[in-house]
Amino acid sequence: xxxxxxxxxxxxxxxxxxxxxxxxxxxxxxxxxxxxxxxxxxxxxxxxxxxxxxxxxxxxxxxxxxxxxxxxxxxxxxxxxxxxxxxxxxxxxxxxxxxxxxxxxxxxxxxxxxxxxxxxxxxxxxxxxxxxxxxxxxxxxxxxxxxxxxxxxxxxxxxxxxxxxxxxxxxxxxxxxxxxxxxxxxxxxxxxxxxxxxxxxxxxxxxxxxxxxxxxxxxxxxxxxxxxxxxxxxxxxxxxxxxxxxxxxxxxxxxxxxxxxxxxxxxxxxxxxxxxxxxxxxxxxxxxxxxxxxxxxxxxxxxxxxxxxxxxxxxxxxxxxxxxxxxxxxxxxxxxxxxxxxxxxxxxxxxxxxxxxxxxxxxxxxxxxxxxxxxxxxxxxxxxxxxxxxxxxxxxxxxxxxxxxxxxxxxxxxxxxxxxxxxxxxxxxxxxxxxxxxxxxxxxxxxxxxxxxxxxxxxxxxxxxxxxxxxxxxxxxxxxxxxxxxxxxxxxxxxxxxxxxxxxxxxxxxxxxxxxxxxxxxxxxxxxxxxxxxxxxxxxxxxxxxxxxxxxxxxxxxxxxxxxxxxxxxxxxxxxxxxxxxxxxxxxxxxxxxxxxxxxxxxxxxxxx
DNA sequence: ACGCTCACTTAGTATTCCTTTG
DNA sequence: CAAAGGAATACTAAGTGAGCGT
Numbered sequence: 177x178x179x180x181x182x183x184x185x186x187x188x189x190x191x192x193x194x195x196x197x198x199x200x201x202x203x204x205x206x207x208x209x210x211x212x213x214x215x216x217x218x219x220x221x222x223x224x225x226x227x228x229x230x231x232x233x234x235x236x237x238x239x240x241x242x243x244x245x246x247x248x249x250x251x252x253x254x255x256x257x258x259x260x261x262x263x264x265x266x267x268x269x270x271x272x273x274x275x276x277x278x279x280x281x282x283x284x285x286x287x288x289x290x291x292x293x294x295x296x297x298x299x300x301x302x303x304x305x306x307x308x309x310x311x312x313x314x315x316x317x318x319x320x321x322x323x324x325x326x327x328x329x330x331x332x333x334x335x336x337x338x339x340x341x342x343x344x345x346x347x348x349x350x351x352x353x354x355x356x357x358x359x360x361x362x363x364x365x366x367x368x369x370x371x372x373x374x375x376x377x378x379x380x381x382x383x384x385x386x387x388x389x390x391x392x393x394x395x396x397x398x399x400x401x402x403x404x405x406x407x408x409x410x411x412x413x414x415x416x417x418x419x420x421x422x423x424x425x426x427x428x429x430x431x432x433x434x435x436x437x438x439x440x441x442x443x444x445x446x447x448x449x450x451x452x453x454x455x456x457x458x459x460x461x462x463x464x465x466x467x468x469x470x471x472x473x474x475x476x477x478x479x480x481x482x483x484x485x486x487x488x489x490x491x492x493x494x495x496x497x498x499x500x501x502x503x504x505x506x507x508x509x510x511x512x513x514x515x516x517x518x519x520x521x522x523x524x525x526x527x528x529x530x531x532x533x534x535x536x537x538x539x540x541x542x543x544x545x546x547x548x549x550x551x552x553x554x555x556x557x558x559x560x561x562x563x564x565x566x567x568x569x570x571x572x573x574x575x576x577x578x579x580x581x582x583x584x585x586x587x588x589x590x591x592x593x594x595x596x597x598x599x600x601x602x603x604x605x606x607x608x609x610x611x612x613x614x615x616x617x618x619x620x621x622x623x624x625x626x627x628x629x630x631x632x633x634x635x636x637x638x639x640x641x642x643x644x645x646x647x648x649x650x651x652x653x654x655x656x657x658x659x660x661x662x663x664x665x666x667x668x669x670x671x672x673x674x675x676x677x678x679x680x681x682x683x684x685x686x687x688x689x690x691x692x693x694x695x696x697x698x699x700x701x702x703x704x705x706x707x708x709x710x711x712x713x714x715x716x717x718x719x720x721x722x723x724x725x726x727x728x729x730x731x732x733x734x735x736x737x738x739x740x741x742x743x744x745x746x747x748x749x750x751x752x753x754x755x756x757x758x759x760x761x762x763x764x765x766x767x768x769x770x771x772x773x774x775x776x777x778x779x780x781x782x783x784x785x
Numbered sequence: 786a787c788g789c790t791c792a793c794t795t796a797g798t799a800t801t802c803c804t805t806t807g
Numbered sequence: 808c809a810a811a812g813g814a815a816t817a818c819t820a821a822g823t824g825a826g827c828g829t
Contacts, residue, residue: 256826399819407797407820454792462820469791470819484793533795534823537788542821571822572796610787613824626794626823671797676812736797738815743795766815787829795822802815807808 258453265429267384269436270458270472273400281351284344285337296333299325299416302403304348317414321403324416384457392475404464408543408573418463425460455480477771486775489746491622492630493785498620510585516606520615522589523548523604527625531632531666533571534609534625545569549609554599562587576668633663633744638785641753653763663740671736684726691719747773752783
């Protein structure tokens, strides 16, 4: 980017737009000027009154983007009417991973050790550590790795390392394994020392100042290089994710804040901009999905994220006032003779009833996953009289495999949409998320598809918590968890079964058998003493508790409760419930969630979602 | 109407931390 | 004290949707 930056076309779209619209309000982007010999590339100027910019006084005028030269702003259209997130913003930039340190352990090719350059050795190492994982067994992963490995090999190495099958990664793998063991074997003091060192190193990056307030930063570490691990059958798995250099990084910072010095000697930031219409502090282009960007954002516990989270839940809560009308609308339209209207209504019905995601079109070079609007005929089975079985891969290639009894009208419409279509064809071929969203906006301002997931998750929790029984804190907590579980199932939030699960269940079963045997033994006694009766009562109680926790554990083995807690359940429901039921908040929220939801802590106990 | 980019939220998994147990 | 086990956090991939240009 830097060397091309004289051409406006190389500035990201949003930046150009902002620069054009901008003028004084939106301190958008600018260009670099590589002729400058500064310690970063392209701290940009704009037409803001010069007295505001002391820094520029010491250097010759910087070349400006053509758009930025245009005369005074049209005040009506300042910053393109975009919302400004901050007035001042200062931070220390990003923390880069340490440079690669060669270990000298050889790749064995065709029985002979190969001398690799450090850069080659690094990439070989990426594969070597993974040699026994599922990934390394996948043809696509190996093929992509091999292509990129070949690409970075010097001619000399390429002349030797020609066939993947002749590579022996074992010595490298063993080296990494030993390193890991050594790390584990370190003494407590050594570990503590390393941790302290790490904290010192990251200290400048952990917080930023925004409008005079110190706030926590999220992912201030630049992602290290490695092999891309896509989820599911990702066509790009195994590709080399390249090392990000300062020139790849854009810093976004307040105009009057010092630009963080580039931490790598002799190198420069790709760009420095002052865009108040966004919340990110730094960003770089993803080297795998080249249309994507990675951003350094504030942490979830920051005010800026908290405010947006609160808005999200307020919007979902607002849907309560509109939901009846909306349901009436789609029920009436599901059987419309106009297929587009009927599809729109039926899709909305699914989004509401099953909390499906929108399902936007995806590029070919991504895993084949779907949401509501991209469901294909092969993903559903109609089971008379009006049950539909869904079997498809959703976000993160997580399988949605559920049967649902549906509205008979919806069932009939489904049949109509699928009629005469092959398995690979779209069920909802007349619509897309954008159209569904604009229809929703007509029914409620600001309403989009994803709001239904938040709404249904939160209102489900709220409804289930109303049935909380009297009892101990542990019992109430368990009731909360079951409600949480219902929501997780609704949203299809899953996790991989832990490796230890089966063994743990077996142990618990053994314990159960033992308790049952003990109980039988006690009950054999003829003249029941008061002491024995007590024992029996106690044992029975422990046994039933034990069995309950066993069945809960089994039911939850692949259900993830955390995702809905973090993203879907209005924290005010939980906080108010804790207050009403005298359950300490820490029983259901870990420390970071209490922090993240600090805006909800003062909610009144009677709060109803 | 459509495609595309950008910025943000949502997501599962890997790693680390902390507590319990042996 | 080490190992095990579970909880919490770190990491980064994968969605959604606004908004722009064509």
